[in-house]
Amino acid sequence: MSVITRDSAVTMHFAIKLEDGSVADSTYQMGKPAKLVIGDGSLSESFEACLLGLKAGDKNSVELKAIDAFGLPNPDNIHHMDRAKFVGEAQVEVGTIMAFNGPDGMEIPGIITEIAGDSVTVDFNHPLAGRDVTFDVEIVSID
Structure with a gap:
C-alpha cells in the first residue's frame, strides 16, 4: 500500500x-x-x-x-484607502470581504476592518x- x-x-x-x-x-x-x-x-x-x-x-x-x-499577521498587509474608491461598490461596512486587484493583476481578498471618515482600512492578511x-x-x- x-x-x-x-x-x-x-x-x-x-x-x-x-x-x-x-x-x-x-x-x-x-x-x-x-x-x-x-x-x-x-x-x-x-x-x-x-x-x-x-x-x-x-x-x-x-x-x-x-x-x-x-x-502571523503582517502590518504591511493593512492598507488605508480613500472611501471615494468604493463609490458604486457594494455597501462598505466593517467585516465585509472584498476582492481587490493586486499588483500582479490577480484578485486578492481584503477584509474591511475600520471606517473613519473618508478612510477605509483594509486587511489583506489571511483571515x-x-x-x-x-x-x-x-x-x-x-x-
Whole structure:
C-alpha cells in the first residue's frame, strides 16, 4: 500500500478548527474531498508535513501554532484607502470581504476592518493569520 510522499497526488477530507472548536474550513461541509499534489503550493509545508507517511484510510489530527498554519499577521498587509474608491461598490461596512486587484493583476481578498471618515482600512492578511488551528485530515486515496 502506498504512503504519501513528495509529489503524491492525494485525495482527502479535512477540517480546520479554531481554538474554540469551531470549524473555519471543511471539505466535509461541501461533501467533496480536496485533491492536491504534495509540494504544489496548495498547502503550507507544515500542513504537508502532517500528511507525509499516511496511507489511504488513515486519519490524523494535528495542532498547529499560528506561525506554522497561516502565519502571523503582517502590518504591511493593512492598507488605508480613500472611501471615494468604493463609490458604486457594494455597501462598505466593517467585516465585509472584498476582492481587490493586486499588483500582479490577480484578485486578492481584503477584509474591511475600520471606517473613519473618508478612510477605509483594509486587511489583506489571511483571515486565519495569527490563529492556532487543529488540522483534522482523512486520506481518501493516493495516486
